[in-house]
Amino acid sequence: MSILVADSLSRSFGAVNVIDRLDLRLDAGEILGIIGPNGAGKTTFFNLIAGVMRPSGGSICFEGRDITGLATWDRCRLGIGRTYQVPKPYAHMSVYENVLVAAVHGGGLPLRDAHNEVEGALDLTGLSHAHAIPSGQLTLLDLKRLELCRALSIRPRLLLLDEIAGGLTDAESHVLLDIIRHVHARGAAIIWIEHVIHALRRLATRLVVLYSGNFVVDGTPEEVLADARAKSIYLGE
Numbered sequence: 001m002s003i004l005v006a007d008s009l010s011r012s013f014g015a016v017n018v019i020d021r022l023d024l025r026l027d028a029g030e031i032l033g034i035i036g037p038n039g040a041g042k043t044t045f046f047n048l049i050a051g052v053m054r055p056s057g058g059s060i061c062f063e064g065r066d067i068t069g070l071a072t073w074d075r076c077r078l079g080i081g082r083t084y085q086v087p088k089p090y091a092h093m094s095v096y097e098n099v100l101v102a103a104v105h106g107g108g109l110p111l112r113d114a115h116n117e118v119e120g121a122l123d124l125t126g127l128s129h130a131h132a133i134p135s136g137q138l139t140l141l142d143l144k145r146l147e148l149c150r151a152l153s154i155r156p157r158l159l160l161l162d163e164i165a166g167g168l169t170d171a172e173s174h175v176l177l178d179i180i181r182h183v184h185a186r187g188a189a190i191i192w193i194e195h196v197i198h199a200l201r202r203l204a205t206r207l208v209v210l211y212s213g214n215f216v217v218d219g220t221p222e223e224v225l226a227d228a229r230a231k232s233i234y235l236g237e
């Protein structure tokens, strides 16, 4: 069964069609990797799914329900979680408080349930030891963990990851891969935009190339990375 269906989804800025009649069916349990050149519209696509931007045309269904007109917080409460390319936590607040805000205001959880989810998410992301630290003092790896932790505190059934491995060493990105594996094993479908291909290919069950507003190559990571069109668009070969 498809957990997410985008039907002829479009978004233009002025005369530029950044997303252009894009169709996608994402099945439960998939880890879909999205690659594409800078400025291809990958983050715009996430903004449309999360409700940060409204489409110029088309529709989005999540678990069979049309969510095209829903606000971000309503989508969040339905189970769509996301991380941002550039983590921007409340720097003066502790790690714990940051995750609690996400669970209460993003997930809509009552305070008592929220505390349980926060503790579970801190545990899963390996941040329990840092719960009292102001988030402005975190290393890049811990900032990325916090991004994940905030998204996980709402128990997402669809998790959108925007360049979560960017800027990390190989060893650090392995830490994140383990966390993402756990989240997937817990039952979430994942869409992952990433330029760190070696990280993406370890987990993605399917890969697409976004170009000129649409997915132009679609297949297993091996198929897509060997595809001549994908190479010329993305790798410049």
Ligand SMILES: Nc1ncnc2c1ncn2[C@@H]1O[C@H](COP(=O)(O)OP(=O)(O)OP(=O)(O)O)[C@@H](O)[C@H]1O
Binding pocket: 013, 018, 036, 037, 038, 039, 040, 041, 042, 043, 044, 045
């Ligand atoms: N709010 C906006 N107003 C005008 N143009 C925008 C807006 N948001 C995005 N764009 C434009 O849409 C295009 C796609 O941007 P987007 O950030 O989605 O690309 P991307 O594929 O995520 O790029 P990157 O890999 O560099 O993160 C760019 O040309 C960008 O300048």
